[in-house]
Amino acid sequence: MIRKCLFPAAGYGTRFLPATKAMPKEMLPVLTKPLIQYGVEEAMEAGCEVMAVITGRGKRAITDHFDISYELEHQIKDTSKEKMLDGIRNIIKNCTFTYTRQNEMKGLGDAIYKGNVLVGFENPFAVVLADDLCVNPDGDGVLKQMVDLYAKYKCCIVATMEVPDEDVHKYGIIEGNEIEDGVFMVSNMIEKPDVGEAPTNQAVIGRYILTPDIFDMIKKTKPGKNGELQITDALCDQAKKGMVIAYKFKGKRFDCGSVDGFVEATNYFYNLEQEAK
């Protein structure tokens, strides 16, 4: 039902300078796989087959990663290293990649708006922020859980998790009524509130299902926190009409946009690999 997934990947990734000076943050590897590949695999598992990437200047490595490298293929053909390309070959074979650029970094809301030329105005679509790396060792991936929920509620869905008081200022925070276990009808959303201002500790992470009317809402939204067009503000207008669900996802999320979260994810996947040996 949800065929397209948008990957806003135009940010500067300043927290990883100098690594991100000439290389996109989304290409930083956790073990041997770039962050964005984890996101694409999660989207594939959720049933998406069109991956729509919002890029910017200096992001060509993403386009090249999701394309065939004939030289490399030739070089490693029939060697033991060939199997290391199985995952990416499978992605290239089964998905279509489309790209557009966000010329100015005017915020996540603006990046998503730019995606309208890729995802269209007819159908709901998923959004994955690849620097939020999500895993669920006990079952379906986070996006698949959300796609299943969409089948029931048919409205915008944001994935949320509890964060400590001292972290609420880093996230969009929601307020709402629990309508079933872990599912909330959102009544209000605030982008990066101060501790005293936050109505709850439920923070939105980088997974969304959006209905195409969001593009109209973004168009009407004025720049918010930090002068950026915030997707939280556009969604808040939808929420006031009872059209946004917050879902406390099952699994774990690593904030790979921060050095601490990135190291945590690396250790997690390294330990998994060691245990499997």
Ligand code: UTP
């Ligand atoms: P971040 O807030 O993590 O910003 O964006 P950033 O620029 O990537 O990183 P720092 O803070 O400078 O280290 C969250 C997500 O939204 C995308 C980013 O690429 C990232 O996936 N984004 C943000 C855009 O695509 N465009 C924007 O204008 C802002």
